[in-house]
Amino acid sequence: MTETPFLELRDVTKRFPEHVAVEHLSLSVPRGRLLALLGPSGSGKTTTLRILAGFERPDAGTVVVDGVDVTPLTPAARRIGMVFQHYALFPHLSVGENVAFGIPRVPDRAARVQRTLALVDLAGFEPRRIDGLSGGQQQRVALARALAPEPKLLLLDEPLSNLDPALRERTRRELRGALDAVGITTVLVTHEQEEAFALGDVIAVLRDGRLEQVGTARDLYERPATYFVATFVGRACTVPGMLVAPDRVRVADEVEWPVYAPVPLAPSSPVRVVVRPEALRFGADEGVAGTVQSRRYLGGRALFAVETAVGNLEVEAPSDAAGVGDRLRVMAMRACAFPRGER
Numbered sequence: 001m002t003e004t005p006f007l008e009l010r011d012v013t014k015r016f017p018e019h020v021a022v023e024h025l026s027l028s029v030p031r032g033r034l035l036a037l038l039g040p041s042g043s044g045k046t047t048t049l050r051i052l053a054g055f056e057r058p059d060a061g062t063v064v065v066d067g068v069d070v071t072p073l074t075p076a077a078r079r080i081g082m083v084f085q086h087y088a089l090f091p092h093l094s095v096g097e098n099v100a101f102g103i104p105r106v107p108d109r110a111a112r113v114q115r116t117l118a119l120v121d122l123a124g125f126e127p128r129r130i131d132g133l134s135g136g137q138q139q140r141v142a143l144a145r146a147l148a149p150e151p152k153l154l155l156l157d158e159p160l161s162n163l164d165p166a167l168r169e170r171t172r173r174e175l176r177g178a179l180d181a182v183g184i185t186t187v188l189v190t191h192e193q194e195e196a197f198a199l200g201d202v203i204a205v206l207r208d209g210r211l212e213q214v215g216t217a218r219d220l221y222e223r224p225a226t227y228f229v230a231t232f233v234g235r236a237c238t239v240p241g242m243l244v245a246p247d248r249v250r251v252a253d254e255v256e257w258p259v260y261a262p263v264p265l266a267p268s269s270p271v272r273v274v275v276r277p278e279a280l281r282f283g284a285d286e287g288v289a290g291t292v293q294s295r296r297y298l299g300g301r302a303l304f305a306v307e308t309a310v311g312n313l314e315v316e317a318p319s320d321a322a323g324v325g326d327r328l329r330v331m332a333m334r335a336c337a338f339p340r341g342e343r
Contacts, residue, residue: 003030005064006185007052007153012061014047014209021047023209025061029202034179034186036200038193040232044209045189049155052187054078065153078153081146081184085158087138089130095141096126102149116148120178135163136171143175147182154179156188160195172198193233205229221276225262227338230274237280239311241273241337249273249337251310252288257332265337272342275335277303277316287329288313292322306330 005028014022022044029035037045050056052063054075062071070078089098099113106112117123120140130138139159146154159175160168176199179186190196196203197217204214205228213225224230231238241249241257244267249259251273265271281287282304290308302319305312306328313330322328 005029006031006033006066007035007187008062008064009048009052010062010064012048012051012058012063014044014051014056014058019209021209022051022058025206025209025211027204027211027214029185029187031185032183033201034188034199036188036190036196036203037206038190038196038200038203038233039206039212040191042208043206045191045206046157047209048206049157049187049189052153053080053082053155079149079151080153080155081149081151082155083139083142083146083157083159085161087142087159089138089142089145091130093130094126095122095128095130095133098130098141099126099144099148102145104149112148116144119147119181120144121174134167136167136174139163139171140174140178143178147178147184151184154184154186156186158190159188161190161192168195175199205232207232223260223262224274224336227272227274227342230336230338235277235314236274237277237311237313239273239275239308239313240340241271241310243267243269243271243337249335251332252308255286255288255331257335259335259337261337263339265339270340271337272340273332273335273337275313275332277314279333279335280313280315280317281331281333282315282317282321283329283331285329287331290328290330292324292326292328295319295322295324 007029009025009027012022012025039045051058062069096113099116103109103112117125120143122140160171163171188199203220205212207228213229220233239251241251243265244250248256250256288308288310290306292304293307294305296303301316304315304322306315
C-alpha cells in the first residue's frame with residue numbers, strides 16, 4: 001500500500017544567471033518521515049531547502065504541503081520550522097527566551113516552552129545562558145525553537161556539521177529520538193552520508209541539480225541506480241570488465257564475478273565494475289592475482305590495498321588475513337556493473 005505524500009516537490013526547477021541549481025526535481029515524503037537530501041557541494045541541496053522554506057521562488061514547478069500548494073506563500077505563511085547550520089541563536093537571550101521567540105503570544109506560551117524543552121531533554125534549562133551551553137545543547141535549543149511554534153514541516157540545514165565526531169554521533173541519536181517523539185515530517189540537508197544513513201527514512205541523492213536516486217540507505221548501498229551513486233555512497237573500487245551474462249562479469253582471464261546491473265546491458269558489453277571492500281575476499285586458488293601494498297588497522301579487521309592487473313582494490317578482511325608484500329588472489333562476492341561511458 002502506497003503512503004499518501006505529505007510533502008511533494010513537483011517538477012521543480014530553479015535557474016540562476018550562471019547555472020541551473022535545480023532541474024525538474026520531483027520528490028515526495030510521507031507524513032512523519034525524514035527525507036535526507038544528500039550530495040556534494042553544488043548539487044542543489046541547499047537551493048531545494050530554500051525553495052521549501054520559501055526563501056527562493058522556483059522558476060517552474062510547485063511545492064505542496066499537506067495537500068496545499070504553498071509555492072506562492074511567504075516563509076511566515078508556510079508554518080515551516082528550520083534549524084540552521086550555525087543555529088542562529090540569540091546570545092543575549094536565555095534558553096527559554098530563545099525558544100519562546102517564535103511562539104505567538106498565547107496564554108500557554110510558557111508551558112509550551114517547558115514542554116518543548118522537555119522533548120529535547122533540556123527540562124529546567126529556561127534560565128540558562130546560551131554561551132554556557134555545549135555545542136550539542138545549543139543544537140537542541142535550536143531544535144526546540146524550531147518545534148515550539150508547532151510547524152507542519154521541519155527543515156534541517158547541516159545541523160550537526162559544527163560538532164566534533166563523538167558529540168555528533170551522540171547528538172544524532174538524540175535528534176532522531178526527538179523527531180520520532182514529535183512525529184513531524186522533516187527534510188535534512190547533508191553532505192555526510194553517515195548522517196543521511198543514520199537519520200533518513202528515505203534518502204535522495206542529488207548531483208548538478210538533478211535527482212540521481214531516491215530510496216533507503218540499503219537501496220543506495222546495495223542496489224545503486226547509477227555509477228555516480230555507486231561511487232559516491234560508501235567506499236568502492238572500480239575495475240574494467242566484460243558482461244558475459246545478465247548477472248556475471250569477466251574482470252580477467254578465467255575470473256568472473258557476480259554482478260547486479262541496474263539497467264539492461266547487451267552480452268559482451270564493456271562495463272565498469274564497482275565493488276565494495278567488504279564484498280571482496282582473499283583466496284589461494286581463484287580470483288584476480290595481486291600483491292598487498294599496505295594494511296590499515298581497523299580493530300579486529302583491516303583495510304588492505306591490493307595492486308592487481310585489473311586495478312587497485314581495497315579489501316576489508318580480518319587483520320591477520322595477509323601481510324604487506326603477500327601475493328594472493330581476490331574474489332568478489334557481489335558487485336555492480338555500469339556502462340563503460342557512464343559518469
